Amino acid sequence: MRVLISTTANDGHFGPLVPLGRAALARGHEVRVAAPASFADTVRRAGFAHVAFADPSPELVGPVMARLPTLPFDQADTTVVREVFGRIDAQAAYPGVLAAAEDWRPEVLVREPAELGSLAAAERLGIPHLQVVIGMSELTRVLTELLVEPLADLSRIAELTDDALSTAMAAEPLLSQVPESLDRAGDTGFDPTAIAFRYRDGSAPPGTAVPLPVWGDPDHLLVYVTFGSVAGSLPPFAGVFRQALDGLAEQPVRVLMTVGRRVDIAALGPVPPNARVEAWWPQTDVLAQAGLVLGHGGFGTTMGALAAGVPQVVAPIFTSDQIVNARHVAAIGAGRMVAAGPDAPGRACREVAGVLADPACRRAAAEVAAEIEALPPVSQALDVLERHASGG
Numbered sequence: 001m002r003v004l005i006s007t008t009a010n011d012g013h014f015g016p017l018v019p020l021g022r023a024a025l026a027r028g029h030e031v032r033v034a035a036p037a038s039f040a041d042t043v044r045r046a047g048f049a050h051v052a053f054a055d056p057s058p059e060l061v062g063p064v065m066a067r068l069p070t071l072p073f074d075q076a077d078t079t080v081v082r083e084v085f086g087r088i089d090a091q092a093a094y095p096g097v098l099a100a101a102e103d104w105r106p107e108v109l110v111r112e113p114a115e116l117g118s119l120a121a122a123e124r125l126g127i128p129h130l131q132v133v134i135g136m137s138e139l140t141r142v143l144t145e146l147l148v149e150p151l152a153d154l155s156r157i158a159e160l161t162d163d164a165l166s167t168a169m170a171a172e173p174l175l176s177q178v179p180e181s182l183d184r185a186g187d188t189g190f191d192p193t194a195i196a197f198r199y200r201d202g203s204a205p206p207g208t209a210v211p212l213p214v215w216g217d218p219d220h221l222l223v224y225v226t227f228g229s230v231a232g233s234l235p236p237f238a239g240v241f242r243q244a245l246d247g248l249a250e251q252p253v254r255v256l257m258t259v260g261r262r263v264d265i266a267a268l269g270p271v272p273p274n275a276r277v278e279a280w281w282p283q284t285d286v287l288a289q290a291g292l293v294l295g296h297g298g299f300g301t302t303m304g305a306l307a308a309g310v311p312q313v314v315a316p317i318f319t320s321d322q323i324v325n326a327r328h329v330a331a332i333g334a335g336r337m338v339a340a341g342p343d344a345p346g347r348a349c350r351e352v353a354g355v356l357a358d359p360a361c362r363r364a365a366a367e368v369a370a371e372i373e374a375l376p377p378v379s380q381a382l383d384v385l386e387r388h389a390s391g392g
Contacts, residue, residue, distance in 0.1 A: 001029045001389060004106035004127075005048070006097055006118030008089060009039035009055065012228055012300045013112045016134050016177060018046050019201045020110060023382045032104065034097050034118060051104075053096025053117065056088045064088070068318055069237070073340045077320045078146055085114040086150025093117025094157060101125055108389035113143055116151065116165070120158040123168050128388050130196075131169075133176040134299045135321045136328050137194045138187045142320050144170055173388055175381050177201050177303060179371040186331030197384045200375040201307075212289060216254040216274035221291030221356060223248060224310075225257040226283075227317065227345070228298040237317055240345045241268050244294060245275055247349025253356075256286060284308070292356055294348055297322030297337075302329060309369035311335045311361035313351045315344035333364035 003024045007014040014035070021031050025047070033043045037052040044050055064083050068076040094117035101109070101121045109129040111118045122129040133140060144166070151165040158165075173196040176183070180198065184190045212222070225244050227237075241259055248255050249272035257277045259265060265277050283300070287293070287308035295301040297316045302325045305312050312335035314326035326337035336355055338347045355361050 001108065001386065002104060002106040003029050003031045003385070003389075004034060004051075004101060004104065004109045004118075005031065006034040006093075006109060006111040006115045007039070008085070008093075008112065008115050009036040009042075010114070011042065012298045013114055013134055014039070014042065014046070015300050016132050016201070017110060017112055019378045020132060020175070020381055020385065021046075021048055023378045024385070027379075027382060032100070032106075034093075034100050036093070051096075051100040053094075053100070054092045056084070056092045060088045069342055073318070073323075076318050077323075080319055081143060081146045082150050086116065086147050087153065089114070090116035090120070090150065090154050091157060094120050094154065097121040098124060098158075101127060108385060110385065113140065116147070116154060119151075119165055119169060119172075120154050120160070123160060123164055124158045128391070129168075130173045130175060130385060130388055133174050133178070133195070136178060136183050136187065136324050137174065137176065137191070138183075138189070138328075139321050139324050140174060140194065141189065142324070173197075173384070175199065175384065177372075177375070179368060179375060181371055182306070182328055182332055182368055186327045197381055198375055199378050199381040200372055201303075202378050212256065212286075213276065215276045217252070218254075220252050220254045220274070222286075222289055223253045223255050223292050223294055223352060224286045224290040224305075225255055225294045226301055227296040228260070228301060237342055238263075239342065240296075240315075240317060241277075243343065243346035244349060245272055245277075247346050248272070248294075248352065249274065251349070251352060253291075253352065256281065256290075292335075292352060294345070294352065296344075297325040297329075299325065302326075303372075306334060306365060306368045307372045309362070309366040311355050311358075311365045313338070313348045313355055315348035316340035317342060317344055332368060333360060334368055335361055335365070 024031050033048040034051040036055040038055050040050045097117045098121040109122045152162040155165045176195045255275035261279050293305040293312045297314045314337040316322035316326050323340045329335045330337040336351045
């Protein structure tokens with residue numbers, strides 16, 4: 001079977017697709033990943049053949065992103081979803097994904113929620129498609145509502161009826177790595193039938209017991225700080241790193257902060273004695289030794305911490321997935337959240353001591369970790385994909 005996976009150029013969006021793709025390869029299927037040309041190295045390092053489509057134009061994306069700090073949170077989030085994901089990214093991706101699908105003729109297409117060019121290509125060519133959710137199922141409802149107008153524009157480009165893609169998105173089978181208790185927590189509109197299948201990732205190796213390098217007071221608990229690979233690298237939000245360093249500098253903790261490979265660490269200024277800043281560190285290794293995670297609510301960080309049973313303080317910065325993930329973590333008791341915005345990390349630092357001192361947060365995180373471990377393996381999610389591809 002030929003499986004085409006499609007993603008935006010975002011590590012946090014691509015990561016949840018990787019286990020399913022590797023399971024398909026292990027079972028003998030052919031797998032290709034359609035992604036922006038700039039994402040080629042990431043795709044190949046993950047072990048997949050890369051099919052390039054066009055990157056979105058910086059001349060179009062730049063002005064949109066520059067406006068975000070001046071907008072109220074809800075308006076900023078709507079702008080990112082509709083204008084960046086829904087229009088700029090999707091319309092740049094569609095011709096390349098369509099050409100790749102016409103040439104290779106995959107039997108099934110697997111996409112992440114923000115990559116919409118592949119949705120249009122699959123509908124245009126009649127290819128069965130599924131979505132791997134990169135957050136709570138609540139987010140899918142939010143995206144479906146926000147994307148009606150951009151999807152109508154994309155439908156016309158793909159020579160489909162105006163409502164074709166909105167209808168297809170609403171009917172698309174959803175696969176999720178989120179356990180039901182977490183998905184349900186804090187969601188008054190929760191629909192237990194929305195997810196076709198829940199499974200555990202299983203791709204991350206267990207964290208090692210190898211001690212981290214020495215800095216600060218080794219008797220203090222480790223706080224892992226990360227704002228993902230995108231948010232903190234955007235110029236309007238570059239200050240989030242300094243906020244966290246300053247906010248934790250006087251607290252009795254050791255801080256490991258990762259900033260991603262797009263950020264100049266030297267430009268952050270002096271690092272407090274209790275902190276260490278790295279471009280990247282294996283997350284499973286850090287989480288095996290962390291007492292708390294301070295993050296932005298990105299899916300990879302949120303689920304990684306929960307799978308390791310580590311409580312969190314969540315500081316959403318500028319998108320709805322971050323605030324939804326944060327609300328669910330708080331609702332299930334595995335941590336706390338602060339109000340969203342560019343200054344959220346500074347406010348989140350003031351919650352760290354309270355979460356570290358609260359054994360209920362760690363118990364709740366451990367309970368979610370046990371539920372994640374009890375989910376079916378990714379091989380069973382692949383069974384669902386194979387049935388869908390065959391029309392079953």
